[in-house]
Amino acid sequence: MSIIDELTAALGQAKVAVDETTMATYAVDQAPVLEFKLPQAVVRAESVADVQATVRACAAHGVALVARGAGTGVSGGAHATEGCVVLSLERMNRILALSPDDETAVVEPGVINGDLNAAAAVHGLMFAPDPASFRISTVGGNVATNAGGLRCAKYGVTRDSVLALDVVLADGSLIHTGHQTFKGVAGYDLTGLFVGSEGTLGIVVAVTVRLKYLPREVHTIAAFYPDFRSAAAGVLAVGKARVQPAIMELLDGGTLAQLDDLHGSNLSVRGASLLLIQTDGFGAAAEAAAIRTVLAAGGAVVTTEASAEAEHLVEMRRHSRGDEVDDEYRVGEDVAVPRSKLVDYVAALETMAAARHVRLKIVAHAGDGNLHPTFWVDRVDNTVDPDAMERLGKVLDESITAALAMGGTITGEHGIGQYKLRWLGLEQKEPVRELQRRIKELFDPAGILNPGKAV
Amino acid sequence: MSIIDELTAALGQAKVAVDETTMATYAVDQAPVLEFKLPQAVVRAESVADVQATVRACAAHGVALVARGAGTGVSGGAHATEGCVVLSLERMNRILALSPDDETAVVEPGVINGDLNAAAAVHGLMFAPDPASFRISTVGGNVATNAGGLRCAKYGVTRDSVLALDVVLADGSLIHTGHQTFKGVAGYDLTGLFVGSEGTLGIVVAVTVRLKYLPREVHTIAAFYPDFRSAAAGVLAVGKARVQPAIMELLDGGTLAQLDDLHGSNLSVRGASLLLIQTDGFGAAAEAAAIRTVLAAGGAVVTTEASAEAEHLVEMRRHSRGDEVDDEYRVGEDVAVPRSKLVDYVAALETMAAARHVRLKIVAHAGDGNLHPTFWVDRVDNTVDPDAMERLGKVLDESITAALAMGGTITGEHGIGQYKLRWLGLEQKEPVRELQRRIKELFDPAGILNPGKAV
Known part of the structure; x- marks a missing residue:
């Protein structure tokens, strides 16, 4: 039986799409596309059992599995790879529990960040992570990328709001990590390991979050x-x-x-x-x-x-997210530098953009030293002059090495995904990368979970 | 060459103690001692190179290595195991850097929490984790146990203040994890994996911390x-x-x-x-x-x-830490429960202590739902009646299962160490424990780093 037949038999036809339109829609997130690949099927799971069945089918057939929420990522963590199955979690969008006294909530991964915040606000609470995409991005996606946002200098990033996770592993088994309490130090921090792992270690099917107090003033x-x-x-x-x-x-x-x-x-x-x-x-x-x-x-x-x-x-x-989406002529970056280097780094960006005749604008979550420069080249009649792409690429590379030279990181909050893998070796030395590859192997020996991403 | 000779040759005699008094002193931390074991040597490292030489010697001889800071832990994470080498990091106590503009510091693991706070206070900053032992415990120890304290409901636990680590792995190699910036999501969260791992995955030799603002009012x-x-x-x-x-x-x-x-x-x-x-x-x-x-x-x-x-x-x-130390007749616990369960849990504790004729007092970091009940039996002429120890043990077990039944954890901030291993299986299911064992194996295939602790 083909994997499509197997998925359809297990989940029903309504959850398994193989039409061109759906597959093209689910083939990419909002990151630049280096090489467009179509999946062989798109599964829209509605339950933990659906996720388990999908993972098991992929494992049995040795087929890559790319999980995604709303697809608002900008590093290509949800880009399809050749012949993969895309597993959308957007229909798993129930708030399973919200305890105003415990100041916690348990949600399915497809819950929209803004919806969780609306439900929490009724009780004077909030889910602190607030990426600019909060009106459309999912909590599961926030967890997958360890998303930041505007208020994380004060309230922390997604990791700081996640207490526990339900995760489907690469063999289809379901585990629970973490604790329902604010504090808990039993065993290794598996929860933290899954947060930010971009669907490469397991598929998060429920998230227990700590809520914070909605400020009244x-x-x-x-x-x-x-x-x-x-x-x-x-x-x-x-x-x-x-x-x-x-x-x-x-x-x-x-x-x-x-x-x-x-x-x-x-x-x-x-x-x-x-x-x-x-x-x-x-x-x-x-x-x-x-x-x-x-x-x-x-x-x-x-x-x-x-x-x-x-x-x-x-x-x-x-609410600026959505005003523009990166493409091959426009790329947004996500470096962070120590705060004391903000001025020097921006001066360096301006110098390199001018030297390469590339246009530049910058917004920064300045409290965190997290900068989002956007580089672009102008189009005339929807084309650019032949060497503009090369100049754009060079400025990007220079902006990355300059951030690293100042003690920075290549990604403050967007994740490595597929797009930033080429720079990861500049930030992390080989022994550290090798440790991560071995962790990946430990969780996913067959390499079916979002291969070619994150590490 | 014996491991003692090798250590002495590599480090010099002044750093390697084999006398009974020193060994007895360094054989235990402040947890109850289930079975007293002497190490075969105590190494007091003064540099990263000292740590690497010690790890390499232990690896070469297949000897267990128990790292420790000030030995103020209360779960036995630093208790010596049979024939081990104890590696004290207390002499590595330099603040390597403190940047008031970046609001970060880099410290050796033996820096006393209170000393770092004093240095930070000059600049209107603080190191937020504040275990009751802060005047005597080390930052490395805080990291090893992911220590909490009084103010973590507002300011977070140790994990939330750690940005990066230098770690000596089980083969003696040195790696650097994390980032110097407040935010950073490149690769898996190895930093979080080491925090709270109680010296079982590697030896932390430098810690980069984020400092927070010292409140003026x-x-x-x-x-x-x-x-x-x-x-x-x-x-x-x-x-x-x-x-x-x-x-x-x-x-x-x-x-x-x-x-x-x-x-x-x-x-x-x-x-x-x-x-x-x-x-x-x-x-x-x-x-x-x-x-x-x-x-x-x-x-x-x-x-x-x-x-x-x-x-x-x-x-x-x-400053109450030090007023009393647990012993076989007195045991302090460290459970946490969801906040809404505080009242019910304390009522349950009172009922079980009364039923077993065991004495009880409770302090709680109530904002976190983290309780420290102390159970004890009275001594007359330094002995207790024969079945008192059994009753004490039963109350302890009951207090643990009651916390778990209410959605709690067996350790909010002290760690599993050696003492709480017996209860870990009640909190974490076998597949989760097995994952942790495999992570331990990945980092320490020969099992020399603090064996029999944490997982």
Whole structure:
């Protein structure tokens, strides 16, 4: 029996798609596509048993299995590989439990981040990870990539909100890792090992999360600067004042110009760089006042208190995902550098982009030192000049090596996926990579789980 | 050449002790001793090279290696095994780097937690993990056990403050895991795998930590209750108000009586249970006010603002480690339960202790649902009646199974070590334990690193 027949027999026809349209849709996530591959089938699982049956069929036939949530990843972790089965978990979207007293929830992997947050908000709680894709991305996808977001400088990344996991292993068996309690140190941290492993060690079928308190008070500050350097210095000044914002986003001139184009605003006229800061919680007002003082002293034009515009700008930034998707002419990066290197790193980016005649704009989760530069080359009649792609590639490589030289990482929150594998060896030495390959082998000896990704 | 000769030749005589007194001192940590074993040598390493030489000698001779920091663990993770070499890291106590701008530090494993905090405080920063042993325990030990402490409900456990590790593997090679930046998702989370692994996967020789902001304002509340049940209800009420204290310690009547004995206070007269709460940061005053209102509504007698007594009580609690050490007649536990189960679990403990005629007192990091009940039997002329030990053992077992039945864990922050191995199978199913054994084998195929511990 073919694997398609076997999957159809086990799951029913409604869950197994083999038509061209569906397969093309599920063949890629939002990352650049280096080489487009179609799966041989798309399974839309509705239960743990469905996942187990799919894994077992793939194991029996030696067929690669690529699990995915909403497909909003930008590193190609969910790109199909040749002849694989794509396993979509989007239909497993039930919130199985939400305990306001324990401040925990148990969810299926396909639950949308924003839906979990809406359910938690009723009880004054929140699921802290807030990637810009939160309205469309799934908790399972957040777990697979150990997603960050805007507020993780204060509230932590996905790992910090995950207490326990149900995972289907490569042999189809189901295990439970972690603990229902906030703390627990029994045995090795298998939960942490699965978080961020991009579907290469097992398929997460349930996630127990710790919820945090939804802040009742939020203050927002927009600070315009005459240049990027002084805005980045403002980030360090806030740190030096030992005030922990919930959000600290840094936007360069290129980003402001783009926002003006999109929304008809006049941000570029008001400054060459913008620092957006939100404080929250019981100390939000006092923290905002302290931050305003520090920023004004550093030469910023700071919005007045309760500025509706500042709030609007943060919302615009928060929901910016989807305004643009990378393609072969436009690539977004995700490096992080130690905070003290923010200014130097951005200066280096500007120099290399200018030298290579490649366009550049930068937004940064500045509290984390996590930068998202976007490089692109202009198109005329939907084509670019022949050597533009080469220049784009070179700038990308240079931006990566510069970040590493400053003590940074090639991926702060998007994951290695398929797209960034080529740079992983620059960050991690061979013995560390070999250890990871051996862990992969231990969990997935036949190599069927998302091969060619993450490690 | 014997391993002793080899170690002495490689490291010099001053670092290799074989005298009875030293060996006896380093044979145990602060956990109950089930079976006392002497090591065959104690190595006091002063450098990474010393550690590598020691590991290589042990590997070559097939001798077990038990690494330790200050030996303040209470689960026997550092107890010597038959004929082992004990590797003390206490002399590797240098703070290698501290960057106030990056808010990070790099330390050798033997740095005392309190010393790192003192160095960080100069810059308005802190190392968040604060086990009660912080004045004497080492950062390496904190990492080995993934130590918690009083303020982890707000600031996280050790794992949450560790960014990167230098680790000597079982073959003597040195690797570096993690990242210098706050965020980083390149590859599998090896750093998290080593944290809490109790020296069974490798020897940590340097730790890169993220520092957090030292709060400038702290408010302290002491709330006396007529019974434990209403005090535990107070914990839930504070949670329901969605206020996150930095510290929330719950003390029962037995603990109050003991404090009165030790310090001549009259706490027991004032209540049968005490809830100690600290808020910190810019919102500390507003949070404390909100908490006072909630606690008073729940029947507590709450200290007035700026109560010197409340602060004194927290300091007493914070520094309580060392007042008593467990022995065969007295055992401290470390379970955690979901917060909503606090009241039921304590009621269950009281019932089982009464039924078995075993004495009981309880302190809890209530914000985490992490309880430290202490069970003991009284001694007369330094002996106990013959069946007392059996009753003590039974209560211990019952306290563990009751916690698990409520969705809890057998260890919130102390680790499995040697002492709690017997209960691990009750919490984790065989497939999960087998996965961990295979990870252990992958890192340490000869089984020389702290055998018989943790997994």
